[in-house]
Amino acid sequence: MKQSKHTQRVQAFIGIAAGLTLAVIGINTGQAYNAYSDGCNQASCHGDFRGPTTRKGTVFPMGKNHEMHRDGASMATDCELCHTTGGRTPVYIGSSDGVGTVTGVGCSGCHVGSGLRKHHATRGVTACYSGGAGCHGTGTADNPPKENVISPPYYGTAYTLAEHPANTAQVANTNENWSVGDFWGLDNDGNGLADQADYTIGPFSMLTPVPVGNDIRVTWQTAGGRTNTVQAASIVTGTYTNIGSAVRRTNAGVFTTNYLDVGGANKAARFYRIKSTYP
Numbered sequence: 035m036k037q038s039k040h041t042q043r044v045q046a047f048i049g050i051a052a053g054l055t056l057a058v059i060g061i062n063t064g065q066a067y068n069a070y071s072d073g074c075n076q077a078s079c080h081g082d083f084r085g086p087t088t089r090k091g092t093v094f095p096m097g098k099n100h101e102m103h104r105d106g107a108s109m110a111t112d113c114e115l116c117h118t119t120g121g122r123t124p125v126y127i128g129s130s131d132g133v134g135t136v137t138g139v140g141c142s143g144c145h146v147g148s149g150l151r152k153h154h155a156t157r158g159v160t161a162c163y164s165g166g167a168g169c170h171g172t173g174t175a176d177n178p179p180k181e182n183v184i185s186p187p188y189y190g191t192a193y194t195l196a197e198h199p200a201n202t203a204q205v206a207n208t209n210e211n212w213s214v215g216d217f218w219g220l221d222n223d224g225n226g227l228a229d230q231a232d233y234t235i236g237p238f239s240m241l242t243p244v245p246v247g248n249d250i251r252v253t254w255q256t257a258g259g260r261t262n263t264v265q266a267a268s269i270v271t272g273t274y275t276n277i278g279s280a281v282r283r284t285n286a287g288v289f290t291t292n293y294l295d296v297g298g299a300n301k302a303a304r305f306y307r308i309k310s311t312y313p
């Protein structure tokens with residue numbers, strides 16, 4: 035069996051997200067969303083904070099969003115990062131008691147305002163903007179930086195395990211991943227794509243080159259909207275040439291895909307990389 039190694043390359047890419055599934059909710063409570071109970075808790079939105087699932091299908095550990103956020107076996111967020119003196123409810127979105135040296139800014143300590151508003155607007159939820167309950171202008175005013183530039187204020191503090199907004203790790207119970215069965219993390223920059231599918235922060239991984247008889251099957255993971263081409267070279271610093279044709283994934287989401295390099299295992303050495311562009 036010949037030795038096979040791999041490298042990967044992610045090219046810079048810009049573009050507009052396409053193919054998103056929009057959840058359109060026409061709610062007008064005529065009320066500002068100061069507290070979770072002012073409307074976020076409606077059944078058609080995020081529901082009871084102690085509920086087991088969310089709109090996008092996230093399944094919470096210990097059966098509750100509340101427990102995912104606060105339980106020591108999970109995100110372990112200090113109560114006072116969300117709660118305010120004078121009773122456990124209401125819970126304010128933008129203010130809380132805080133703890134230690136961490137100033138309490140409620141949910142927005144992790145779900146930062148500009149990204150959260152843009153996320154809702156991108157998803158077709160207009161309640162935050164004029165025309166809906168409308169406190170935040172037109173919905174185009176927010177232009178948060180991409181997720182590997184901003185870090186929410188609570189992230190990485192001693193009072194929560196949440197850290198790394200541009201989370202691409204496929205590991206449970208770290209960074210932004212505590213929900214059951216997925217590694218999506220959050221959409222902190224509001225472009226409508228959770229981390230694993232967010233081309234602006236480049237999650238993209240070569241999984242394995244595995245020999246199959248005389249051939250090598252190259253497997254990698256990619257996200258909707260990207261165009262990938264498998265390339266190979268005979269030395270790691272060599273010239274990589276396309277061995278597969280460019281394949282574009284059109285739907286939103288994350289895909290595992292593969293390419294069979296016929297005769298690849300017969301080569302003295304073979305190095306692979308995946309070229310990824312958007313769109």
Ligand code: HEC
Binds near residue numbers: 083111116123
């Ligand atoms: C991530 C933010 C967050 C953290 C951290 C958090 N909570 Fe909550 N909590 C909420 C929200 C949101 C509600 C629901 C409020 C509503 O629906 O009005 C809530 C509701 C509650 C309630 C009232 C409902 C019930 O379950 O009886 C209690 C009591 C409570 N929390 C206690 C705690 C304690 C104790 C901690 C720390 C161990 C904690 N919370 C940590 C956000 C949080």
Ligand code: HEC
Binds near residue numbers: 089111127218
């Ligand atoms: C310490 C950081 C932190 C704070 C504070 C926080 N959250 Fe979260 N929240 C997260 C992270 C990280 C996730 C994603 C976890 C995952 O998917 O594994 C999340 C997930 C969620 C989700 C599920 C999103 C989805 O569709 O999957 C909702 C809803 C939510 N938070 C609401 C709130 C509310 C309301 C508050 C304030 C009461 C709050 N959060 C405070 C970090 C935080």
